[in-house]
Amino acid sequence: MKRAQSIEHRTQTKTGSILLSVIWALCSLFWNLSFAFASDISIHGFLQGNYSVNTETSNPDGGDFKWAEERLQLKLDASKDPFHLFLKTDAFYDHIDDASKLELREGYIDYSSSAWDLRLGRQIITWGLGDLIFINDVFPKDYEAFFSGRPMEYLKIGSDAVKLGMYPSFASAELIVIPFFEPNNFPDPKRFHIFDPMASITNREEEEPATTLENMEIALRIYRTFADFDVSLYFYKGFLRQPYMFPNNMTMPTKIDLFYPELSVYGTSLQGRAFDGVLSLEAGYYDSREDRDGTDPMTPNSQTRFLLGYLRQMWEDFTIGLQYYSEYMHDYSGYEENLPAGFPQEKKLHDLASVRLTQFLIHQTLKLSFFAFYSPSEEDYLLNPEIKYNFSDSIWAAAGANIFGGGREWTQFGGLDRNDNLYVQVRYEF
């Protein structure tokens, strides 16, 4: 049940949000002001082609491509102390949906003073130490992008947020307030074969947390260096970004409500040089506020999540990264006792190991990489080999594969078994 993915394909842009209008108003004001004061302005971006073709079977809707698009990204930077404006906008043509789309990836204004700074607007926030494993990075992600062979940066979705940075001498802090909820984006059921325990019930209604003061997401990170180690403490109060199913009737359901359970996370991380490499430790307690005793089968139980990572350069331009991750479910007996018959049962301990090998060649213009996830508890895997070549300073191309398998149909990668794909990315950057 827990890994039953969202069947709603979501668009990433939230039009009509009040915050966005405010940002645009500020941007245009700033734009005019910046010309008036002749501030520092730069425009960069890229043209990109990105295609991903099935290697195992057609999509559920009969298509052969997981992704096929041409994209233009424009990045505008303008600054005049103490302000800085950044806009990153993508325009793209999606061949699968046969539609052209516009997307504001990021758009924010910074204000910086010596002791603090403020960022207002749509921004990408990345916390934690994991490589594709997220404990304290509770911010929105696009798993469809990742599984479709899109460039890594598209795994992250911007949050419409206010971020306050504070820098007293004893520690630094980031306080983030997110008034508008943004869920993760999961693979589209038209393009991906995904496991759905109640596939026959198509009457579904998704309910996102309302934009209220009470539902405002708050995230805090306090960090400093301690004995040559980077130490962080994290706190988050908000919602799980993965929807859970709530059937109207447990025995004869006719309708399913999709909802986002309340969540708080208390976490910490530590990273530094050790054993001739870089050692990372991260942990988090996932407090499932709506099911603290673990008896509600439709809401996730509280968990403790833990990550151990190690990165080492073995020889020139060759790096190996290893990770071990585990999720421990609290109140497991409550979960077991209340799990409805016929539902796949989760294990008390879910774990995941990963390896990343990276070799640069020819003056770092050719990059060979291999990434693999393997879960000892679920016995499923994901393999991602990739080759990337920089033809010149402005043109690069990458080709790779996503191979899923093992486990059962309800496990994370086992459930994606029939979605193996081969992808190509070509980019002209300016």
Added chain:
Amino acid sequence: MNNSKFQISNFKFLIVCALCSTLCVLPFKAFSLTAEEVVKKSQEAFFYQAKDFKARVMMKLISKSGQERVRELTMLRKNYGASGGEQKYFMYFYQPADVKDMTFMVYKFPAKDDDRWLFVPAINMVRRIAAQDKSSSFVGSDFTYEDVSGRDVEDDTHTITKEEKLDTRECYVIKSTPKAQDVDYTYKLSWIDKDNFLPLKDEYYDKKGELYRVFSADEIKDVKGFPTITKRSMKNLASGHRTEVTYTKADYNIGIEDSLFSERFLKQPPKKWIE
């Protein structure tokens, strides 16, 4: 008895004479430097000059066939302690486009591995990168990390092989042999200017004893009274690849704050330092 007394005082006299002559010779000895002292002075002149340093660095990576790639960055460096001691580096990249706005920070420690952090703007992430191998190429160029930020003097044994003129400059020629097999070369010959102690040429020899990599200082300018190499190149004779580096806007003692070397400014580099 008398005879023996005389003999003792005579002996004392001889000792005093010997001591005096030693003392007289010592000051003259002190004028000629040992190889280690030359290398230390060279390290100070090349990597540790002043309290801090800033330059706009243009690197041209040129392949054998003539294809050029460009790496353009601002490099900021601050010393913590004496020459050969701890340093912090901050680098901001302008070019090529796929690394624009990336920043890179190094805490360099004598006798232990560096700490390195990289900021990736596309996903707004600061991460540590593994830095065990100091002989790795710096951003794909023919320069290694050690070529950019220096190598511990104690990592090699140094001897003065000769003293000779390179063009018009009087030089020490130092042979440096790594104590451990931690680099690609078996030894290096350095022509170090006797006047300002800058390295004017380095020759790197491989395991077969063949010359395969050559560094040359192509332009030296006086910046705030500090002789500074503003143009340099590194040629790989084996691959035919070379890297030419030009420093512009070089400046010393500009008052770089300690706070610059932090996650905050990796993510948002202060305009005043990267213009």
